[in-house]
Amino acid sequence: MRNKENPGSIVFGSVALDTLITPAGKREDLLGGSATYAALGASFFTHPVILSCVGEDFPPRYRKELEEKGVSLQGMEIREGETFRWVAKYGDTPQDLEVISTCQNVLADYFPDVPAFLRKQKFLLLANNTPALQKAVLSQMEERPFVVWDTMKYWIDNYREDVEEMFNIVDLVIINDEEVRILSGESNIFKAAESLFKRGVSRIIIKKGEHGAIYYSSHNSLLLLPAYPVKECLDPTGAGDTFAGALTGYLEKNGVSPSSLKHALLYATIIASFTVEGWGVERLIGLDKTAVERRLNNFRQWTRV
Amino acid sequence: MRNKENPGSIVFGSVALDTLITPAGKREDLLGGSATYAALGASFFTHPVILSCVGEDFPPRYRKELEEKGVSLQGMEIREGETFRWVAKYGDTPQDLEVISTCQNVLADYFPDVPAFLRKQKFLLLANNTPALQKAVLSQMEERPFVVWDTMKYWIDNYREDVEEMFNIVDLVIINDEEVRILSGESNIFKAAESLFKRGVSRIIIKKGEHGAIYYSSHNSLLLLPAYPVKECLDPTGAGDTFAGALTGYLEKNGVSPSSLKHALLYATIIASFTVEGWGVERLIGLDKTAVERRLNNFRQWTRV
Numbered sequence: 001m002r003n004k005e006n007p008g009s010i011v012f013g014s015v016a017l018d019t020l021i022t023p024a025g026k027r028e029d030l031l032g033g034s035a036t037y038a039a040l041g042a043s044f045f046t047h048p049v050i051l052s053c054v055g056e057d058f059p060p061r062y063r064k065e066l067e068e069k070g071v072s073l074q075g076m077e078i079r080e081g082e083t084f085r086w087v088a089k090y091g092d093t094p095q096d097l098e099v100i101s102t103c104q105n106v107l108a109d110y111f112p113d114v115p116a117f118l119r120k121q122k123f124l125l126l127a128n129n130t131p132a133l134q135k136a137v138l139s140q141m142e143e144r145p146f147v148v149w150d151t152m153k154y155w156i157d158n159y160r161e162d163v164e165e166m167f168n169i170v171d172l173v174i175i176n177d178e179e180v181r182i183l184s185g186e187s188n189i190f191k192a193a194e195s196l197f198k199r200g201v202s203r204i205i206i207k208k209g210e211h212g213a214i215y216y217s218s219h220n221s222l223l224l225l226p227a228y229p230v231k232e233c234l235d236p237t238g239a240g241d242t243f244a245g246a247l248t249g250y251l252e253k254n255g256v257s258p259s260s261l262k263h264a265l266l267y268a269t270i271i272a273s274f275t276v277e278g279w280g281v282e283r284l285i286g287l288d289k290t291a292v293e294r295r296l297n298n299f300r301q302w303t304r305v
Numbered sequence: 306m307r308n309k310e311n312p313g314s315i316v317f318g319s320v321a322l323d324t325l326i327t328p329a330g331k332r333e334d335l336l337g338g339s340a341t342y343a344a345l346g347a348s349f350f351t352h353p354v355i356l357s358c359v360g361e362d363f364p365p366r367y368r369k370e371l372e373e374k375g376v377s378l379q380g381m382e383i384r385e386g387e388t389f390r391w392v393a394k395y396g397d398t399p400q401d402l403e404v405i406s407t408c409q410n411v412l413a414d415y416f417p418d419v420p421a422f423l424r425k426q427k428f429l430l431l432a433n434n435t436p437a438l439q440k441a442v443l444s445q446m447e448e449r450p451f452v453v454w455d456t457m458k459y460w461i462d463n464y465r466e467d468v469e470e471m472f473n474i475v476d477l478v479i480i481n482d483e484e485v486r487i488l489s490g491e492s493n494i495f496k497a498a499e500s501l502f503k504r505g506v507s508r509i510i511i512k513k514g515e516h517g518a519i520y521y522s523s524h525n526s527l528l529l530l531p532a533y534p535v536k537e538c539l540d541p542t543g544a545g546d547t548f549a550g551a552l553t554g555y556l557e558k559n560g561v562s563p564s565s566l567k568h569a570l571l572y573a574t575i576i577a578s579f580t581v582e583g584w585g586v587e588r589l590i591g592l593d594k595t596a597v598e599r600r601l602n603n604f605r606q607w608t609r610v
Contacts, residue, residue: 231495
């Protein structure tokens, strides 16, 4: 693993303080945001660097938690004002989500400035964020990194053109089944993926939540993976971001090959399964590699025929 | 494989003439019914015997098609009147099903009478049918067979008590994810299955359509299997029945063990994937073992990590 002076994947996304209401209760100002979950996912394989911005109210104990997991905060600006805040309520299923409020705060006029020492990094995860800012980050890189790109329905619905421009400039698209259907106009997800191949996408991972994930490439590489069987989903927040981060971290550590992509998907599936078992990032913070390997061995046994 | 004088699994269910409307067009009086699809699924491994009843209008060409696939019709009574007819319309997804009409015809007052030569058969598939009649068949058996039981939402909604009685008298329950949630009152399918274990079920297969299937036993055996990637679903009718039949046929041929159950689930997944690619049973009628093995090898490659 690299040390902090030799940082790994750049993770561009939000750092937030989340207030969450689930059938199990309510928690306020939890450490959250797409970059946070993704960096924690990646931290099992590398020293990811968060590229984002927080307010002066960002709790020092959260900085400490992230740094202790090997996450570099050298790209996380601190600005006058409050940290991005997100308030959401979940029903009985993860899909049953009501966003109560989104206060951009310091993120409202944040424009990313990639620090000079990061501009030759080889792996860049564009976690859930405005497509225009994702492009701005990529344009500041001095050498073309391997780009993993995550998006969500909100951007597809409201910034369709920007989203479609990404197809030609990223290396790996992570998307969920509903989103790939909307983007392609195809109800069959394999045909949906193939229609994106024609528009410039070369590798796609379709996330299906409790039903698993699919990796499909324009070179006909295919992996079908069920989800890890989770019995208690306490708080679904951040599972997709963790997934994207773990995947990127694995690829940085092991290189990009068809075989490595498959293993990256496997680890992403396993690490994301822990996220939903606790509030916010608590399960990821307390997680060690032994627990990940144990779950991975079980999963292999349960999926082998 | 057994010859016709030495019949294999009994498949109790309906034999129907289906009229189907899908986005691809309309077909009238297709060979259908739960026992038909199930017997064709089982025919890849054994000589299944259909236990059912048809009218005098049942086309001789359909008899011929079934017999040529090794399906025995010695338990299929012919009665005065018309064959059971089912008319249904599908939208863009298999879930988007509208049943336009169900005419029981000769099945309305049919009470199964298991022929003497079948009463010691070792495998019995109770395909989709009235729970009371399923019990009647089982009660006529002179030796306790291994019983695979398929049900559907209609019976759970309208004959709940009869359905729950089956838990203690069958060996393997096949059910879909929506049904297991309704029956158990649990939204998490693993907890749902565990709640049925407490009520007498020992082995359960949860079908999730395009998302695959799960085998889970009260002895902690677990298999998670994605679905075979089907790009063209022309007519979803009978996929679940084919699945149940292939599974039962495989178990009859290979015995019931944890390993054999896993392979049975694998073959059921593969064989059912063909059903939806053609109208009615046409794809199953034209299917040979080589095509099944080829798809199975691909599937193994696409699911291996």
